[in-house]
Amino acid sequence: METTNNITVLSSFIQAWTNEKNSPEIFPYETDLITEIRNHINTQQQIIDKNLEQIKEEETNNNDSQLMFLTNIMLMEVERLNYLLRSYLRMRLDKIEKYPVYILKNQQVRESLSKEEQQFLAGYFKLFEKHMKNSFLEKLPKPLQKIDDEEEGMVAKPDVNNYVACKINEDLGEVQFLEADTFNLTLKKDDSYIINYDHIKPFIQSNKVSLI
């Protein structure tokens, strides 16, 4: 079995997918990984289409069944990759729909979205605002009409204090977490914990800890 460098593309993407699934926040959009995966899918899909045409044209041929067999396998692999991509994108879209105002107000989070996702957000928020206004906001007294009022708690934010399962990738030694009382935890390689997301957030960005 010859493995090219692409073995890390799939596993990194699955890790990004898992991170997205477990965390309440939106991670930066994995442009490079997704471009590579889509390129692979496109090349495979072209071969598949060519093979299917060839099979249709030819009559019963001995090579035919082998070609069909090969094409089916390629189709299966493409289906698997498509499923991963779709699931990843859907998770992000669901998060965008859940926290539209927060993302719009927050430049840093907005940069985590791809261009298409930002467009989606703009359109979605327009619809959302219009719907709220028409339903009942217009009929409320003026000070209560704001949809983006953070002080009054109108903005839904991702709750960073959700608990997540994570795996430690490097030896981090004794780490101190600040809580009502501080507590220490020795983080060794390959340990796994269910722990407050806020506490391990700084480690995720440097890939020292990954969500599982």
Place this chain on the structure above:
Amino acid sequence: MYNLQNNFNPQETEFLSGDEPIKIIPNFTLNQKLVFLNGEYGPFQPSIPIEVPLWLALTLRRQEKCQITIPVWLSVEFLQDVLKEEKSRKKLSKLHPYFSEISAQLFEHAPNDINDFEKVRTLVEDIWNVRASKIREGIKDITNTTYCLSISDLTVMERELLKPYATSALKNIWLIFNSGKPIKRPNFPNQPETTTNTTTDTNTIQEESLIEKEPETTKRTLRKFTTEDMETEQN
């Protein structure tokens, strides 16, 4: 809200286990290489073992184009050792992370390739039951001061089954534990009601800061529990 669940359901873990490598012995010839995202596989020649992803192995097996070499950790001897180890001590033994998924798929699609199929199946079930009871016992150790749970030796299936319960339980404990703290508000400059326009104003809202501006004058005395039993380890 399906997409916002924080755990994988069994079908999804089975999907993830599909990428694990496994050895097969094909009975067909394919002179081309199969080019997948994570590598090239082939060419295939009869009776020459080759390593492929599990999903491909099962597909080929279903079409009876290969024979699957059962991994070592699914043999009767190995499983008997594991069962003995599990029964003798409180800690969980190390298993292949996709133990349940791979064994279930192999039982379904390749029962004839497994030596002593019935025995293996019984052993796998016994191991699962022993571990499940250990995990249940470990959960009982969660107290109202638990801040994290160690899950190092769980397989993927066990972990995903545990996650919804454990994450929400620990979160609630955390909430109650921190309920005595002063309420956090985002850092807004104190102004009377301003008629702000819309939402794309970026520099007023900072990242949520949990630290109040004034120093904490009163030491929190609400918590009377000792700090010794702060860590709960799942054994």
